[in-house]
Amino acid sequence: MAEPAYDVIVIGGGPGGYVAAIRAAQLGFRTACVEKRGSLGGTCLNVGCIPSKALLQSSEKYAEAQHALAQHGIKIAGVELDLQTLMARKDKVVGENTRGVEFLFKKNKVDYVKGAARFLAPGRIAVAPINGGETRELQGKSIIIATGSDVAPLPGVEIDEKTIVSSTGALALPAVPKRLVVIGGGYIGLEMGSVWRRLGSEVTVVEFLDRIIPGMDGELSKNLQRVLTKQGFAFRLGTKVAAAKRGKDGVTLALEPAQGGARDEIACDVALVAIGRRPYTEGLGLETVGVAVDNKGRITVDGGFATNVKGIYAIGDVIAGPMLAHKASEEGVALVETLAGQKSHVNYDAVPGVIYTWPEVASVGRTEEDLKSAGIAYKVGKFPFSANARARANADTEGFVKILADRRSDRVLGVHIIGPDAGTMIAEAALALEYGASAEDIARTCHAHPTLNEAVKEAALAVEGHPLHV
């Protein structure tokens, strides 16, 4: 029996895929979304952004209860941790979110196909249902590959999700590990490290490069490291993990300086491999249709997200660019709107990045290192939260806002924040970048008092050399 043809088939139901599917349906396309996980939302909702944020929030409350309430005159005796309840809440949040996406699919009339997709030919895929049963064939005028990414493996350190875990396992540990080694100083490792540090683990971060969160502004790296150290993190930078040995007491990791040299060892109860992620295209049958892939496994696309095969497109973690959920969503929307005949683009210069440690770290636009190497003359305005009234009232004054502006035109080129609610605050900066605003524009926009956002306004005033409150 011939299946009805779809206008758009999206392979993958993560933040790239499900958003593309919903938008396509809104624009009147007959849309299907094929997902083999058994739930929608992809890595982000199931084993990424959402569960980690739930754990970060819960663990932060625990840490606050232990250390930060006395100054408010709140006396608590015997704060206890019930890890099971903590994890159960996380699971509940994940479930609510993934079911929410299912509801959105129903509402927008997107056909949710629970199965694993494989290309048969351009415009035709085979779907093997996850519950068993006959393989279906679906036809789609446009097929969007949004299969996302997977954990990058570390040779010599095999993940079993018990004592050597990926972020997926780290989100569901049955007990608080006494000693946790985080391999990789990027945001995933630091966020997971924060969760378990707050819950009581001894955390050591081992990073190959000489700085944590590479790719972000250098001042942010330095300050985040300082703050996390104050929170009890230990750092081994410029160090690689050469081998891992599983024992009855946990794991022993062989450490070596990045350039080579004498090894030493570190023992832990759990080791978290968080060195990055790689594009996921297994089982898709890309070779069958001849879709080109680069040497990093990313599907190559042009400016309109089209692959080299007519009618086949790709977005999100599976193509090049920052591996961020909101980047994937923007691409999904831009692609679908372009298919509908609109002019839609993604402004990659205004994609913010956030790290959900506390204090949070957030960034949009160019870093100082970037501007220096491009030879662009810029001016800097910085404002510390210690001088912000709201931060003081909240007893949360760690961090600063830094604005980089073009020396001649005053155009905002980059904004970098470490501090309370940085992730929320960065939205103003992203808007400013979208409109080509100058630092003066931000300085002349009224910001409510007392808010943390005033730090952004003051940093903009500082670009002009005359902050009011510092």
Place this chain on the structure above:
Amino acid sequence: MATDIKVPALGESVNEATVARWLKKVGDSVAMDDPLVELETDKVTLEVNAPAAGTLAEIAVPEGANVAVGAVLGRIGEGAAKAAAPAKPQPAAAVAQAEVKAPAAAAPAPAGNVAVLERSGPAVRRLVEENRLDAAAIAATGKDGRLTKGDVLAHLERAAPAAAGAKPAPAPAAAPAAPRVPRELGPREERVRMTRLRRRIAERLKEAQNNAAMLTTFNEADMSEVMALRERHRDSFEKKYGVRLGFMSIFVKACIVALREIPAVNAEIAGDDIIYKNHYDIGVAVGTEQGLVVPVVRDADQLNFADIEKTIADFGRRARDGKLSLDELSGGTFTISNGGIYGSLMSTPILNPPQSGILGMHKIQKRPIAVGDRIEIRPMMYLALSYDHRVVDGREAVTFLVRVKECVENPERMLFEV
């Protein structure tokens, strides 16, 4: 039926003005000829009056914007006031591509100006207002045709060299002399925007300096004869003509004698030619609060002393009230400037382009002077003639000033034409 309020003729070679101040608000009722808006040009401020009675229905050009002759400033409607229709948002990108070179660019600007500014952020609005720019004439690179701060700064930088290189031809009325990107202000400094008039004066001073080979020659005049003459005839003069017999009429007459004898001082360089003028329009510099203005006594050689004094007195009054017309301020052939009223003993006046000579009068001060072989105390005035050496040679300049001195020291020479 709405009546357009248009920018009137502004005077010879002046094509552009700035809207300085709206005197009425939208919705105000106006009578015929009521002053509605003040326009400022390089030389004067002038008022535009209501062409009809009614209500001010629309202000199309905001304060600070530039307009060309004939541009529509606003509209007067009949009867009950309408709410001012906001300017139709033209595709600002299309309008904004025009550079500011031709004053004609200002004409289609008014409606687009307001719309672009509203969408372009506070920094842009501040810069446009402070520099009296026409927003629609600035190339916009922002989102959806908005202006960015960088666009306005780049525009200011481009306009500054264009204004500085003004030609010596009749006063060019193109882009206002825009300042460069402002330097950072120190803590004990205050930034005050130059008025249009001051900017124009500054431009013309530089023009004079840059073009003419300007030198100054000095002499002195014994004023005792002139002063005695004035004393003798003061009352009857005033009684007959209703105006005081001052020094200016005598100096104007003396200069005309000298100009007739040394025509080069009354001439003008134009490219490779010298234009000799056979009429004598003497500019008399008047200081006002806003700056120096030089109204011109036309055909001064055909006026008698009384008429010269009356004309100058009237100019002085109206100059201080800012009510000189543009025609009165242009086209002089020679200028006289009196720094003596402020106390100046000696100075080097600067030429008033495109003229080739200017006489500086100074303070009359009693000094010991050799008369024959004796020392006497005489009321003396230093005289200065600054001249364009490209047109006037040294001998001519000295002779000119000697002639002026002779006529002032012995005014009867003018009577007998010797």
